[in-house]
Amino acid sequence: MPPDDLIDVRGLKSFYRGRQVLFDVTFGIPRHRVTVIMGASGCGKTTLLRHLIGLKRTGPGQILVDGEDLGAFSEGLLKTYRRRIGVLFQGGALFNSMSLRENIAVPLKVHTKLADETIRIMAVMKLNMVGLSDFSEFMPSQLSGGMRKRAGLARALAMDPEILFVDEPSSGLDPITAAGLDRLLLDLRETLGMTVVVVTHELESAFKIADRIVMIDKGKVIVLGDPDAVRGCTDERVQQFLNREADTHQINIDSYYESLLDKEL
Amino acid sequence: MIKAQITCPSPEHAVLELDGLFDRNSAHKVRRDSLKLAQKQGSRELEIDLTHARCIDTSCVAVLLEILNTVRKQGGRLKLTGIDENTARMISLSQLDEIFEDVIVAEKK
Amino acid sequence: MGEWMVKLIGALGAYGIREILSVGRLGIFFLYTLRGIFISPGKFWPVVKHIEFIGTKSFFVIGFTAAFSGMVLGLQGYYTLSKFASEGLLGSAVALTLIRELGPVLTALMVSGRAGSAITAEIGIMRIEEQIDALDCMAIDPYAYLITPRFIACIIALPMLTAFCDVVGIFGGYAIGVDLLGVSAGAFWDGVYSSVVWKDVYMGIIKSLVFAVLIIWICTYKGYYSGVDEGSFGPEQVSRATTDAVVISSISILVSDYVITSIML
Ligand SMILES: Nc1ncnc2c1ncn2[C@@H]1O[C@H](COP(=O)(O)OP(=O)(O)OP(=O)(O)O)[C@@H](O)[C@H]1O
Ligand SMILES: [Mg+2]
Numbered sequence: 104m105p106p107d108d109l110i111d112v113r114g115l116k117s118f119y120r121g122r123q124v125l126f127d128v129t130f131g132i133p134r135h136r137v138t139v140i141m142g143a144s145g146c147g148k149t150t151l152l153r154h155l156i157g158l159k160r161t162g163p164g165q166i167l168v169d170g171e172d173l174g175a176f177s178e179g180l181l182k183t184y185r186r187r188i189g190v191l192f193q194g195g196a197l198f199n200s201m202s203l204r205e206n207i208a209v210p211l212k213v214h215t216k217l218a219d220e221t222i223r224i225m226a227v228m229k230l231n232m233v234g235l236s237d238f239s240e241f242m243p244s245q246l247s248g249g250m251r252k253r254a255g256l257a258r259a260l261a262m263d264p265e266i267l268f269v270d271e272p273s274s275g276l277d278p279i280t281a282a283g284l285d286r287l288l289l290d291l292r293e294t295l296g297m298t299v300v301v302v303t304h305e306l307e308s309a310f311k312i313a314d315r316i317v318m319i320d321k322g323k324v325i326v327l328g329d330p331d332a333v334r335g336c337t338d339e340r341v342q343q344f345l346n347r348e349a350d351t352h353q354i355n356i357d358s359y360y361e362s363l364l365d366k367e368l
Numbered sequence: 369m370i371k372a373q374i375t376c377p378s379p380e381h382a383v384l385e386l387d388g389l390f391d392r393n394s395a396h397k398v399r400r401d402s403l404k405l406a407q408k409q410g411s412r413e414l415e416i417d418l419t420h421a422r423c424i425d426t427s428c429v430a431v432l433l434e435i436l437n438t439v440r441k442q443g444g445r446l447k448l449t450g451i452d453e454n455t456a457r458m459i460s461l462s463q464l465d466e467i468f469e470d471v472i473v474a475e476k477k
Numbered sequence: 478m479g480e481w482m483v484k485l486i487g488a489l490g491a492y493g494i495r496e497i498l499s500v501g502r503l504g505i506f507f508l509y510t511l512r513g514i515f516i517s518p519g520k521f522w523p524v525v526k527h528i529e530f531i532g533t534k535s536f537f538v539i540g541f542t543a544a545f546s547g548m549v550l551g552l553q554g555y556y557t558l559s560k561f562a563s564e565g566l567l568g569s570a571v572a573l574t575l576i577r578e579l580g581p582v583l584t585a586l587m588v589s590g591r592a593g594s595a596i597t598a599e600i601g602i603m604r605i606e607e608q609i610d611a612l613d614c615m616a617i618d619p620y621a622y623l624i625t626p627r628f629i630a631c632i633i634a635l636p637m638l639t640a641f642c643d644v645v646g647i648f649g650g651y652a653i654g655v656d657l658l659g660v661s662a663g664a665f666w667d668g669v670y671s672s673v674v675w676k677d678v679y680m681g682i683i684k685s686l687v688f689a690v691l692i693i694w695i696c697t698y699k700g701y702y703s704g705v706d707e708g709s710f711g712p713e714q715v716s717r718a719t720t721d722a723v724v725i726s727s728i729s730i731l732v733s734d735y736v737i738t739s740i741m742l
Pocket of ligand 1: 119124142143144145146147148149150151193708709710
């Protein structure tokens with residue numbers, strides 16, 4: 104039986120001040136599975152993620168969560184949805200006036216009646232999951248970029264979310280730590296039944312953890328399916344991405360020349 | 369919600385039986401009841417029976433750890449019975465198996 | 478010529494619409510902040526923390542400013558009054574000027590320059606680093622969490638700082654008038670007691686409350702919307718927001734001072 108989809112993206116188009124960055128993106132995110140969104144830098148992955156977490160309102164197109172249109176959610180419904188999700192932003196987005204432990208405690212303090220000691224233990228547990236339990240009293244400014252990223256992941260996990268969105272968790276990490284994060288995401292899926300959505304460039308890690316891969320190029324979905332289907336895809340762009348081949352020719356060579364050369368000539 | 373029932377099969381041994389959903393909304397109640405009981409038990413044995421409880425998030429692991437701390441500090445002994453597979457997995461996800469090793473006596477099948 | 482006119486009118490129209498929209502947004506911002514009073518998390522400790530922040534940031538500057546303003550009032554007052562051989566009125570002149578005018582205005586200007594700008598920068602950084610988005614995604618109301626506590630704190634702190642400013646200023650005037658220029662101490666204090674009536678104090682308090690709302694409203698608003706209109710989120714937007722916040726809140730303090738005085742006199 105194919106897994107049913109928790110989130111359904113249908114014909115999503117996205118614009119920044121009139122410039123279109125997503126073109127008719129359609130795919131599903133299966134429940135209790137890991138979905139990986141891949142694609143070249145600047146192709147619109149973060150933008151897509153912002154739509155999925157309700158930060159960027161959908162224009163044309165729909166995002167259905169359990170069959171309900173996210174774009175039409177009232178403020179109350181949006182809050183309910185957001186209590187079900189955890190988000191790691193590409194920049195980490197840690198609160199820089201608080202230690203790591205306090206960062207992770209924020210959602211727990213606001214949303215639960217748990218005692219301070221319980222919250223402290225939970226925060227340290229989450230930090231331990233990302234390998235940072237020794238740094239619980241450090242301020243974000245005292246950490247390296249990769250550590251901040253991992254701390255952001257720990258905070259996204261604070262409430263044991265039903266759906267976890269992570270934007271490039273392993274950028275700037277060594278292979279060992281990155282493999283640890285892959286392991287963690289799979290464990291979370293197994294143990295807590297999380298639905299995980301990962302944005303990544305790392306091919307190896309993507310194929311290791313993904314149940315479904317969505318590959319985006321210049322704002323369009325170019326392949327969608329399980330890892331084997333993606334590997335077997337004959338699309339030129341997909342193969343180029345999988346084989347790490349550089350672009351042989353400048354695709355936007357005309358606009359490049361145009362910006363260098365005087366148009367009158 | 370969760371119900372907590374206390375029985376004392378012998379003077380040396382108190383059992384806290386949990387029935388219901390053990391999650392972050394009910395964890396503070398379990399914590400309060402069991403810490404109170406642990407305080408009363410002092411150096412004697414406290415058993416927490418999770419057969420009818422369902423742990424669905426990591427707050428239950430945190431609370432169990434807190435109870436374990438309190439009991440150990442008083443020189444008592446904690447026993448966890450009826451832990452389901454999922455809770456055990458959450459404990460190992462938090463890398464706490466070693467700490468809970470001799471505490472978990474019977475796992476639920 | 479015609480084309481030029483059309484462009485000008487178009488630009489004016491766009492400017493007008495933008496300003497009207499942002500006034501509307503300013504109003505909504507205020508309403509959301511008020512609503513934040515009733516939304517978790519609890520406000521007590523955050524408010525205490527922010528009172529401490531505003532107080533410690535501005536305490537010494539205000540003390541300094543107040544002391545020297547009081548001293549200058551003592552000097553100027555003495556030379557003016559001595560022309561009419563009424564140096565005995567120095568106490569009432571200094572006290573009335575401070576309590577009705579200078580105390581509230583100076584304090585408000587100092588607080589907006591020190592604490593207000595810091596608050597704008599802090600919230601602006603939270604905006605550009607996606608920390609506000611992160612709050613949203615944790616289903617935490619950013620108004621209730623960030624803005625409301627600062628509002629309450631400023632409304633409590635400013636009258637207290639104003640009172641402090643008044644007292645220091647009066648002692649400054651005393652130091653010059655009595656210790657340096659030889660007005661009798663009895664006459665000075667008698668002037669203070671006999672001329673200051675409840676209405677003057679009342680006016681000072683009303684002013685400082687109005688200034689508090691203006692400062693914190695403008696400063697938090699500017700920080701919260703740093704870069705939102707431009708659609709780009711960088712350090713430049715935060716620095717612009719900070720300057721704007723200080724300039725606009727200083728102007729509004731002086732304008733509203735005139736308005737309140739003309740109404741209440
Ligand atoms: N705030 C913004 N304003 C205007 N354009 C934007 C903004 N954010 C992103 N874009 C544009 O949208 C496109 C997609 O950006 P996005 O951040 O989604 O890329 P990405 O796939 O996440 O890239 P990366 O892998 O480098 O993070 C880019 O062309 C970018 O120029
Ligand atoms: Mg991105």
